Structures are given as structure tokens and as C-alpha cells.
Amino acid sequence: MNSKSNIVLIGFMGSGKTSIGKRLSVRMKWEFIDMDDFIEKREGMSVTEIFEKKGEPYFRNIENELCERFSEAKCKIIATGGGVIKSEDNVKYLKQGGVIIYLKSKPETIAHNLRNDNTRPLLMCNDKLGRIRELLAQREPVYNRCADITIDVSQLNMEDTLNKIAEEYVKYENKRNKRTKH
Ligand code: S3P
Numbered sequence: 646m647n648s649k650s651n652i653v654l655i656g657f658m659g660s661g662k663t664s665i666g667k668r669l670s671v672r673m674k675w676e677f678i679d680m681d682d683f684i685e686k687r688e689g690m691s692v693t694e695i696f697e698k699k700g701e702p703y704f705r706n707i708e709n710e711l712c713e714r715f716s717e718a719k720c721k722i723i724a725t726g727g728g729v730i731k732s733e734d735n736v737k738y739l740k741q742g743g744v745i746i747y748l749k750s751k752p753e754t755i756a757h758n759l760r761n762d763n764t765r766p767l768l769m770c771n772d773k774l775g776r777i778r779e780l781l782a783q784r785e786p787v788y789n790r791c792a793d794i795t796i797d798v799s800q801l802n803m804e805d806t807l808n809k810i811a812e813e814y815v816k817y818e819n820k821r822n823k824r825t826k827h
Contacts, residue, residue, distance in 0.1 A: 651721045651743030652814065655788055657781055658727040658768065659759040660750040661798055665806055666724035672807060675720045680711055680729070692726075696766040709735055716742035728767070730787045740791070744817060746810060747792035751799045752777045793817060 652669065654662040663679050670677035681692055684707050688695055695704050708729055715723055716738035723743065729735050739745060750758075756774040759765065770776050789795070794813045798806050 651715065651718055651723050653723045653725060653739045653743045653745045654748055655725050655730060655739075655745055655791060656727065656748035656798075657750060657755055657777070657784065657788075658765050659755040659762070660727075660748045661758070661803075661806070662724040662727075662748055665748065665798075665803070665810070666722045668803065668807055669810060670722040672811070673722065675722050677722045677724070678715065678718075679724045680708065681724075681726050683711060684708065691764065693764060693766050701766075705732065708732075712738040715739070718742055727784070730784065730791055736787075736791050744814065745791050745793045746814070747788045747795045748806075749788070749795055749797045749799070752781055754799045755781070 652673075652675070654666050654669075656662055663682075666679065667677050669675075684695070684704065685691055687707070688699075690698065692704065705728070708726060709732055712725075712729065712732075712735040715721065721743075723739075725739070729739070752774060755777050759768065759773065759777075763769070767780065768776055794810075794817055796806065796809050796813065801809060
């Protein structure tokens, strides 16, 4: 990784990766890539349809291919799907290509954000909050381990989130530059 490497947003479904990523890309004047969106366009199907017709492993393979491809990219803001960290390979590629920012959120906030959503195949069940808790408990340690920067977005509005990301990113880059000089 070097300067102008990507900013990669990770975190659970409904934590705001796409909406935050879009605004961050305007602020930084870096191109925005939403991995789910990219996959949907390429396959000509929604994520739900891909899961239904081709199965989750098919989706995960494309996700893996994209992580490898974007490990070479520069100056991109990349919003990943919440399950991208399930593969160590993906984590390796994403880390190679950029700074990983974990948008951390509480199960209750996530459930609230997704209360009217029916586009997440893994949350199609009666007890959405229970499912979110269960999946988050499995994934949280991995998100924490992968993250270069963690931002707790549960209590923050959009503007504060963007300011916090900018602030933490500058701190992180300064530290990294100091380390590489010595
Ligand atoms: C998934 C998250 C989704 C999407 C797919 C699987 C996951 O992306 O990739 O439904 O395993 O957490 P978002 O995090 O953008 O909702």
C-alpha cells in the first residue's frame, strides 16, 4: 500500500457504507465503487436474484475476483458488501490496496436502518434483529481485526461521520508516512 491507495469501507449490512462512500467520494474527488452494485450490473441481476438463482458461493466468487482486481486500484472509495470479510483472501487483497475503515454499528441501529428493506437475502426471516445479532457476533471479531480505522457510526449523523472519517484518515496517513520515513 502507498499514498493515494484506496479507502475501503467495511461493516455490517445497513451500517451506511454506500451512502457514506458516495458522499466521501464527492468530498475527496475520488471515484466511488459499490461492490454489490458492480456485481449486479455485471450479472444483470439483483443480489437477491443472484443468491436465489446461482447461490451464495457464486456471489462470493465474484466478490473475491473484484477484491483482487481492486487491490491494484488507486484513489477509489470502495464500499464492500458486509460479508466480504468472510474470506481471508479478500481481506488480504483489500488491505493490499487501501486503508480499511470499519463503520461499526449496533444491532438495534442496523435493524432500524433496514426495517423496510427486502434486498438483503441473508436477513429474510421473521426475527431480523435476532439474525443481525447472530451474524454480527460472528463477524465483529473479523471486522475489528481487519480495520485500520474504526468509526462508531451508531450515534453520528452523516456530516459528523464524514468529518470523523476525514479526521481519522489524516491521522492514520500522517502516522504511516512517519513510519515509512524512518
Ligand atoms: C451481505 C451483504 C450485502 C450483500 C449480500 C451479502 C452479507 O451487502 O453483499 O446481501 O453477507 O453481509 P451490504 O453490506 O451492502 O448490504
